[in-house]
Amino acid sequence: MGTVYLARSRGGRTVAVKVARPELASDPHFRARFRAEVDAARSVGGFHTAQVVDADPDAPAPWLATAYIPGPTLSTLLADRGPMDEARLRLLGAALAEALVAIHDCGLIHRDLKPGNIIMADDGPRVLDFGIARALESTRLTSTGAAFGTPGFLAPEQAQGLEVGCAADVFALGAVLVAAAGGHAFGEGTPMALMYRAVHEPADLSALPQSVRPVIAACLSKDPAQRPTPKQLLDLMAPRTAAEPAPHTAAHPPTLHSAAVSPARTPTAGPAATRTPSAEAEGVAHAQTVTATPQQTPRSANVRTGLPTAVATGALIVLGAAGYGIYASMGPGADDDLPRATHELTIPQSIVQGSYGWDVEHRLPPDTSRKGSTHYSANYSVTSTGTEKGVPFRTVYVSGESGRFSDPEHDRDSLMDAMTRTGQEAVTDPPRTIRVPGSDVDFRCETVDGATVCGWGDANTTVAIKFSPSASLEVAAAETRKIRDDIRRPITTASTSP
Known part of the structure; x- marks a missing residue:
């Protein structure tokens, strides 16, 4: 924000x-x-x-x-003190359920509940930033099929750009409790991988005590209707006795000592x-800033169906919508057994000889799972030049990654699956491999839910592209080759990340 x-x-x-x-x-x-x-x-x-x-x-x-x-965030506390035991997990779950009851009873949905939005105060956890994500959703950046949230805590309906209700917060609460137990409900990796697993794969509950797994499993149900309400969750998670210690943080220093604040x-x-x-003195302001630098809320990924907006409160996720997104990992990597890094992805101002114009670019935080990687998301749409040339598509949506790949076609297929698979998708043209004249790679193309999707995988770049409206697989493959020529470039000394 x-x-x-x-x-x-x-x-x-x-x-x-x-x-x-x-x-x-x-x-x-x-x-x-x-x-x-x-x-x-x-x-x-x-x-x-x-x-x-x-x-x-x-x-x-x-x-x-x-x-x-005052107090650390839950994420900081877990990093400092390690996972919570069952008693503290139950107290945390009950406290967060109470917070959701208060928020939902006022007609709000949090939309971005995560360890970084929970302060562990001396008297118990406090939920921050409720209501902000809804305001951010209304901006121009998310005007079509968008939702806010953080991959790994994002409900499947959010990841698919569907209607979001109170049950999405319950899903996030379940993922928070898995994290509090020392686990990752949907593993680790790129934002797209986390979203894909949240939609299609069961949550990993192995870090949880056996006694609370059924409750958390219900919270993480793919079907919102199968999740408990916050009030039901409060009954299920509340400790059996009132004498157990609250998950306080008395020994932890406050976020910023009051002595550092100017009146x-x-x-x-x-x-x-x-x-x-x-x-x-100019009569403009009515509040002074702190004497130290301002506290910046951690930036998180911003996604265009493929992937995370750098906004203070969460990741922008735009799925199945018009637009163009590049999800690029810059940098050569470190493993000697992988192919040498020779190419990377870039986001030009326009593509296909000006047929599609650049709208918005978002630079994402580095991906620590790949040395030197950087992610991008951008929107492109047809320009007047494209209209005059009679290009076949109004919008183009791309998700991709550059790096060093041992099995690039597998990574390509994973990107395409994450872009198209909903469990109820309608496949008009099944997948087919097409080699466009003049291309040095094969393109895999299919038409799903009224959009044609193509992708490629080579040693340094894997990309999936969604075209709308749909067209023949041959036409989409030919357009994919042009886009590949525009966004894939040789790595030079000037462009290589340190």
Whole structure:
């Protein structure tokens, strides 16, 4: 969403002030949704949320202030202290279920529940950022078939761009509890791999104590209707006695000591938290920033059916929608037994001689599973030039990766499966291998659910492309060859990642 500042209200209360990025501030859809979500969020009570204390959706840079909750995030706590035992898992699950009850009763859906959005305060866990993802969903970047969330905690219906209800938060809660037990519900790897497993593969519950596995398995059901409600989950997870210790973090230092905060007032107008103290003299700002650098919410991946937006609260995931996304891993890798890195993927301003124009690019955080890798997502659509030339497609959607591959065709097929497989897909043209004249690789193409999909895999690049509307496999393969020529380039000293 933007930047988070630690500040004080005029009465001395510590608050977290979240200020929207300029590109969001200029989006009227974001402002309208943000206003509605803030109004609903003000009414959220309960023991396990951070209360909204003030906001100004109409400020030049819309902002939201919540109570400041000292303590580490759940992800930090797990990294420092290791997995939770059964007693603490049950307490955590019950507390998060109470938080979801409070959020859902106010008509909100969190949409991005994950360990990084849970603060482990002295008196128990607090859920942050509820309602923000819905506002971000309304922006231009996600206007078609989009959903917010973080792969690995993302419900199957979110990953497929379907309607999202309260059950999506229950799914995320189940994945959070698996993480709290030291596991990964859907393994590790790229965002696309995590989304694919969430839709098609059973969750890995091996890290959980045997007694809670059936409950968490129900939370992680592929069918939203089969998941328990938060109230039912509270009954199932609540500890059997009230004497067990709460999952507090008394020994953990607060996120930022209050001594490091300069006195300030909660904003009353304008994008207050973006100002320096000198701006106060200009009569523009009503809150000073902290004396240290602002606290930045961790950036997570942003996806275009293939893959994650760099937004403070979660990953943008656009599936089955018009658009073009490149999911590229830059860098040569480190394994001597893999092919030498000679090529990589890039995102030009236009492709196929200007027939498709660039809309938006998102650069993702490095993928630590591949040395030096970087991911991208972008949207392309047909231009007037393309219309004049009579190109066969209105939109092109691509997901891909560059690196060093021992089995590139398998990786290509995995990308195509993740793009097309829903369990109820309608295949019009079954998969066929096509060698286009002048190409040095085979393209695998098929038509699924009204769109034609082609892909290739070579030693350094694996890519899957979805074309809409559908066309013959030969036409799509020919267009794929042109796009491959545009986005695949030799690695030079200047372009190689360190």
